[in-house]
Amino acid sequence: MSLGKPSRVRRAQLVANELEELAQRISRFPATLGQTVDDVEVWLCRTSRWAFGFEPTGLRPSLMLGRDQIGLRVLKDGKLGAASCTRFDESTWRGCVDQALAAATTTAGPSQFTAPRTRKPGPLTFDPDLCDAILAPGELHRMADAVVDNLRHEATRTPGLTAFGGHARYTLKRFVVGTRGGVCASIHGGVSAEVVLNRDHADTFHTVHNPESFQPLALLGVRTLRGRPTESASPRDLGLRGRVPVVLHPRAFEALLRRLVAPLMAGSSKQNTLGFREGDRVAHSAFTLVEDAGLDGLFSSRHFDDEGSPTRRNPLVMRGRLTQTLLPRGPNGQPGSAASYRHTLGTTEPQEVGPRPTASSLFVERGEVAFHELVAGLDKSLLVQSFMGLHGADPITTQFSSGVGTGVTLERGRESRLLAPGAWNVSGACLTLPGGVAGFLSDIVLSRELYDTGTAILPYCLTTLSV
Amino acid sequence: MLTNETGMRATCDAFFGAVAGRVAGADVCFERSTRAEVERDLDGGTRVTAHASRGGLVARLWDAQGRCLEVGLGEPGPMDVKLRVEEALEALAPLAPDPEFALADLPNRANRHFGSDSVPSPAEQRAPERIAGLVGALEAMVGAASSPAAVLQLRARVYTEVEEKVVCDDRGLWRTQSIASSFLQVEVQARGEATRGRWVERVGDVATLDVLCGPGGEPTSRVEAAASKAISRAVRMLEARTLTEAERAALTHVIVDASAMVFVHEACGHNFEADIVLAGHSGLFHASGAPVSERVGSAAVRLVDGPLDPNDGTPRGFGTHFIDDEGVEVETVVLIDAGRPVDCMHSRETAGRLGRQSNGHGFSDIGQPRLVRMTNTSLVAAAPQFQQDDLQAFLRGIALGLWVEGSNGGEVTGDGMSASVQCGRLVREGRLTDEWIRPGMLTVRTRGALLGVEAFHGPPRIDRLGFCGKGQTKTVSEGGSTARIRLSDDFVVGC
CATH class of the missing domain: 3.30.2290.10 (PmbA/TldD superfamily)
Incomplete structure (x- = not known):
């Protein structure tokens, strides 16, 4: 060609x-x-x-x-x-x-x-x-x-x-x-x-x-170029420290869900690796998460997986409750819900050891509040557009701490200043585990607008994290 | 002699025959690897790939006007390569001329083979069998350490591979390399009553499977030590906590153990890669190659990248190669000395643009375009007075510090970087305490990352193995001596 x-x-x-x-x-x-x-x-x-x-x-x-x-x-x-x-x-x-x-x-x-x-x-x-x-x-x-x-x-x-x-x-x-x-x-x-x-x-x-x-x-x-604020701010400039309201851009929201939530919805039985059972409340009632390789227009959507089996729609969390665990197929051809891929998102090479159950395209149901209404009431907060290194995210506690790659401050309800590179770190946990710290998914407001990241369709997410 | 070198030569000859007279110059890197790999999941399931072979040819074509195109042609045979060359030539023609394009000369064009003459293949090493034995031994270690108070689970990944490459050009260059490498990752997860702990250890080198296990799969002492550490640290993490807000505000120092030196790989290493410099993405250099500041570290800092010093004549370091993917012998490069930027890592192309000599850092993942990459990067004392071998003296004067160990990787965006740490230990009033802190992140403004380095402790260790991303994957290692860094506004500790 x-x-x-x-x-x-x-x-x-x-x-x-x-x-x-x-x-x-x-x-x-x-x-x-x-x-x-x-x-x-x-x-x-x-x-x-x-x-x-x-x-x-x-x-x-x-x-x-x-x-x-x-x-x-x-x-x-x-x-x-x-x-x-x-x-x-x-x-x-x-x-x-x-x-x-x-x-x-x-x-x-x-x-x-x-x-x-x-x-x-x-x-x-x-x-x-x-x-x-x-x-x-x-x-x-x-x-x-x-x-x-x-x-x-x-x-x-x-x-x-x-x-x-x-x-x-x-x-x-x-x-x-x-x-x-x-x-x-x-x-x-x-x-x-x-x-x-x-x-x-x-x-x-x-x-x-x-x-x-x-x-x-x-x-x-x-x-x-037109959307770029000209000034930048550090936590000291803004006087932000401790638990602060943070708006997760859909790209950042997806990164957390892929690394810390979707894998944990996979398991070898009705009980997943975190110990949640189907029907347990795992997030705020506004949160509905669906894994769906049939979503049109996404790079991660496929009609069949790397084992040649047709993919299907898997509602994982409905209105805050775990509804389904992604089950791998059994060795004797028993049907499972999870699709298996050799490529996992974010890697360029297939796994040498064969396909494994992996989440494909993700969808999070929209909220009821428009983005500008979501941020209008915030005096000072952050819009995190991307994380810089979620490598430290702990898949067994869903706790994470990460630098902010790109983002802007939200001051008086408007995007105001760039987050100074290397100056911002946010941390928290995704899910509330028994005896663990409160997960941010229990305290969220989702925007009415949905954003297509190329591999997921999600709203903006307002929550509280440690800065 | 490489495996099937005759076939590789036929493909390369076909390539140069197809481009002859149609371009001003062309060169090729043709690589192949053969690997055996075993992965054990937490639930006990084991997956074995007895034979995974990968091959790829990447070619660079340039014309008299400086149009240059680097193109991956897959793993073609002599017939396929001719068809793909036509596609590549069609893609070259519409590109804009680039008068600044230049390739630095190869310092040495002597045709020769690098590495061992005969590297045993994974099959010849009986790799699947031996690795299965090794995984069994690890399972036994973890099983024996498990208790009702701390239920332990094991995840492991082991591979051994042989990588062979040819670098050749239209002027008769033919340089080859054979290298073996082996890798083990042990992850232990501990489950307490209400808490969880996790630790990951890696062992590997440019060596056959012998570096990991014996003929029956029995683990070497290095592997046993790594597995024991993973077990004890995973259990230790059950009791670990996060830093309080008051502690975070009161921290004066962070002490970075050699095992957490991915920090220096991200904070400085990438900013010294000349392709990143030329693209204007380095936080430490202007696109012209001039440093942004005369000082990028304290006077104590020396940063080096290159093959490790082989005292016994055997190369060491997971990122080691004899030649890069442009055929240049890999040199040790001093990047920072006494806090001042000294040199960058170069490929032939970046060196040509900046009027320098290549120092052998042009690498590609198999069959992909060549980029400037790190090999083994270490942070050490620039002078003996900054080396403090007495731990008490090393920690003296620290009111509240955090000694960080282990890492699961990091990321850089030019002006800022983040590196994960697997755990921290508080240092109070100059004494290392037994207060363990959960995994976290060091987030740093690149230009200030090394300005606060005050002293180093212990001999350099380059034990931290990694797979560096940059759109492609390359094996690397990082380390050095434990560094004591005074915190500033440039440094954020998130634990």
Whole structure:
């Protein structure tokens, strides 16, 4: 595929043909193994990426053309073995199968697997006539060029603007999962962009559908620039210390939910890892959290997971009560509620050790208060747009302490000053555990506005945290 | 000789044949790794990947007008590579010319192999079997330490891998490297009546599985020590508490143990990567390469990145490579000396733009574009008078301090950074107490991070292993001597 030509329609045909060929070859492979295995599951992710970094000297291009990641799991006499490679080549796969088979048959332990977990033959979910995942990279190049040109121009005439950066990126992923039972395949494209000004203020753009207009992307730089407060403030300037009202931007809210709440909703029984049971109150009655890989328009949405099973909608918390635990599938093909993925969000590499139950797209139900009403009553507080390092978040207590990456002060109900870099730290806990500190999800007000982060749809969240 | 070096050469030859006469220059890094990995979950489930091979070729093309494109071509064979070259060339043409583009010369173009001539593959090391034995031994240790008052659970991840690479160009360069590395992460979770505790320890090196276990999977002394520490610290965390508001306000010092030196990786290391400098994202340098300030640390500070000193001739340090992914021998770089910025880490491209020599820090994750990356980063005393080996003297004069240990990672945004700590211990009136503080975060304004360093204690240790992100993953390690840092407005302790 080239940057400028051929047209989007022609490109869609080329990608459709390529996906069909991948699916055909994967579907034929299990039969070539004869009786050496009882079954084999082949998972493929082919990634292409066109990226342009925004730098003071211009665009920095970076391309990745057709990078394959292939995971194989073999079943023999009730035992499962796994191997992986990055080469789309049947003889390499046969070598992987031999290695996986050797490990499976020499591993001690019960023979518990009766079938690989991919068993439902599915249709190709990609329809070239409907495909809007395809973007001519030339369009992205022209748009990125416009953004960086605009930023360079603004940098010369905007006092105080000393540095800018960011990127525009188009990623195309093809997923195929095949066994002797069948094959399923899909294609996912997405454009994302980010502009960062003076290393302390950022804005993002993303879409998984071909937009009718690229104007929002072209205007990203200007939007970021116009929305940037010119002054910054430290906790001392604001006189804030201790427990203070904090508004979590949906991106920051999602980061906390993904790291500390969604994983804890997974378990091997009706009781999850934190000890909550279904029906227990875990959050304020305004809080409803749904895991739904079928949400349209999100990078994290998929029709089938990395085991080839159809995904489903899982209400995790309804009006503050735990309604469902994400259960993995059983070894004998018992249905589970959790989808399993090799890629976890935020990582570039698949897990070497195979798919694991993971939350896909997240949805939090809206509140009843408009954002401006939410902040109108606050004399002094913070709007945290991103965290800087949630690595210290403790998954067994849901406590966290993190620096603030970007954010602004809310003074007299308005966005006022930037949060000085490296000067702000917020801490708290997400959930209230027996004997533990109170979780912030028990004390929240959610905005009426919903925000699409690219992997979740959430409202703004007003709560109280320690600063 | 690499495994299937003939095949790799055929692919590279096909690549250079396809671009010959169509670009001003081209170079390639072709990497392959083979790994065996076992992961044990908290619920006892174990997942084994006996064989995980990854390969990738990344190529750089540039023309006479300075248009340069770095492109990942996947793991192609000789036929595929020609098709993908056409796509890459089509992408190169519309780029804007860049008159400032230059690649620094390779200091040494001698073709040779780096690393051992024969590194045993995971299969030859009987890795799945041995790792299974090792995990079994860890389970036994954790099981024996578990009690009704502190129920312990184990999560472990172990792998061993062999990585091979070729760096070549259109002028006949052919440099190869083979390196083995092994890694273990032990996480112990403790469950008390109403509290929870957790500790993570890592062990690893650029070595075969022997660094972790014996022929039957029996743990080495390093692994036993790490597992014992994880167990005892997880139990200790059941009694730990958070800092009170009054204590946070009264803190005068933080003492950063070598195991928490991800702090220095984030606070300073990334800001010395020349690609970040040139992009204008460094909090310590202007985009021109000039430092923002003459002083970025106290006179006590010396910051170094590079291969560890191999006293016995064996390379050490989880981030160690002999050559980078541009074929340049990796040099030890002094980044800060006596508090003053001295040098940056460079790839050939950043060195070319700034008129410098590359010091061998251009690395990529397999098949991805090369970036400037750290290897093993350490913070040590710039002069003997700042080294205090007597603990009592080292802590003297601290009214209320927090000794922090362990880390699960951190993040930097240029002007600010955060690094997690696994625990803290209060120091009161110059004495290390038994008051343990729960995990937390050090949040620091980058420019002031090292200005308050007063002294160092103990010999340098580079035990903290990490997987540094920057859009890609690279193995690194951090450490140094324990540092005593006076707190200022630039420093926020969140525990």
